[in-house]
Amino acid sequence: DTGVSQNPRHKITKRGQNVTFRCDPISEHNRLYWYRQTLGQGPEFLTYFQNEAQLEKSRLLSDRFSAERPKGSFSTLEIQRTEQGDSAMYLCASSLEDGRAYEQYFGPGTRLTVT
Amino acid sequence: GQNIDQPTEMTATEGAIVQINCTYQTSGFNGLFWYQQHAGEAPTFLSYNVLDGLEEKGRFSSFLSRSKGYSYLLLKELQMKDSASYLCAVRAGGYQKVTFGTGTKLQVIP
Numbered sequence: 001d002t003g004v005s006q007n008p009r010h011k012i013t014k015r016g017q018n019v020t021f022r023c024d025p026i027s028e029h030n031r032l033y034w035y036r037q038t039l040g041q042g043p044e045f046l047t048y049f050q051n052e053a054q055l056e057k058s059r060l061l062s063d064r065f066s067a068e069r070p071k072g073s074f075s076t077l078e079i080q081r082t083e084q085g086d087s088a089m090y091l092c093a094s095s096l097e098d099g100r101a102y103e104q105y106f107g108p109g110t111r112l113t114v115t
Numbered sequence: 116g117q118n119i120d121q122p123t124e125m126t127a128t129e130g131a132i133v134q135i136n137c138t139y140q141t142s143g144f145n146g147l148f149w150y151q152q153h154a155g156e157a158p159t160f161l162s163y164n165v166l167d168g169l170e171e172k173g174r175f176s177s178f179l180s181r182s183k184g185y186s187y188l189l190l191k192e193l194q195m196k197d198s199a200s201y202l203c204a205v206r207a208g209g210y211q212k213v214t215f216g217t218g219t220k221l222q223v224i225p
Contacts, residue, residue, distance in 0.1 A: 023136065033213065042202050042215035056212055091157060102146065102206060104213060106157035 002026060004107035006092050012113045013082055020078045025094030032075050033104065034043045034067055035091040043091055049075060056069070082114045119216035121203050126222045133189045135219045137203030145211050148204040149177050149188045152218065158202055161188070196223055198223045215225075 005024045013019050018081050025032050030051050035043035047057040051072040064082075069075040079086055080083065093104040117142040123219035139147070146165040150158035164170055164179035164186060178188040188201055200218040207214070 013138040035215070040217075040220075042200075042204075045212065045214055048212065097211075098145075102211075102213075103160045103163060104148070108157055108160070112196075 003106050004092060005091075006107040006110050007109060008110055010111050010113075012015070012115065015084060015114055016081055018078065018080045019082060019112065020076055021092075021112075022074060022076050023092030023094075023107060024074045026096075027073075027107055027114055029094035029096045029105075030062055030072070031095045031097050032069055033074070033093045033095075034077050035064045035093065037089045037091055038107075046077070046090075053108050063103045079112075082112075118119045118192070119203055119214065120207055121161050121201075121216045121219045122217060123217070124220045125220070126224060127190075129193055129225050132191050133193060133221065134191065135190070135221065136184045137188075137204070137216060139184050139186075139205050141184075141207040141214075141218075142200050143207055143208045144181060144184075145206065147177075147179055147186050148206065148213065149175075149186075149200075150202040150204060150215075152200045152202060153177075155178075155207070161201075175189055193223050195223050197221065 007022045033048040034046040037043045047067050049069040052069050063081045068076045089109045091109045094106045095104045121137045148163050149161040152158040162177040169178045174191045177184045200220045202218045203216040
């Protein structure tokens with residue numbers, strides 16, 4: 001399977017703990033996005049990368065959130081000192097920005113529950 | 116910033132046609148996506164419009180008017196499996212970021 005993969009698929013953690021999610025994009029894709037989605041809402045932009053460069057980070061994101069894409073391939077999203085409001089589905093998507101096609105391919109998501 | 120509006124919910128009958136509208140306000144517009152998302156699943160790509168006009172793809176068509184900041188998704192010959200959320204997303208700005216609307220939940224009834 002050469003689609004976008006995310007790990008873990010589910011994460012339950014206690015408030016105050018740190019969590020890290022991983023996203024492996026489609027191999028030739030140079031753009032990688034992170035979104036957060038809660039029930040009944042569309043994906044909310046968190047941050048995105050062009051290769052290894054983080055181009056933009058949502059102002060909604062507090063300093064507890066950090067993302068990396070060290071070699072321009074996989075990416076990690078870390079949430080420190082989790083809060084119950086962080087409970088959501090975290091989606092990763094990748095795309096190939098080559099001037100012809102910009103379709104984003106989404107991974108299955110990581111569902112985070114903070115108790 | 117960007118502002119994307121679409122109806123929250125719609126209901127349509129199996130076999131009928133439904134039009135889902137999306138309006139947007141943004142600077143540096145580059146294109147508009149439509150995605151389908153079934154409950155509990157990730158969004159899947161339906162269409163991408165850059166130029167004004169109608170693009171048809173099977174039972175689904177998407178229209179764009181850049182001057183009006185308006186798009187619609189047209190679904191023909193509705194099937195029960197079309198019950199899903201339909202997300203409008205705009206690509207814009209210097210870094211051409213993609214921003215999603217809140218989605219329209221479509222319910223297809225017999």
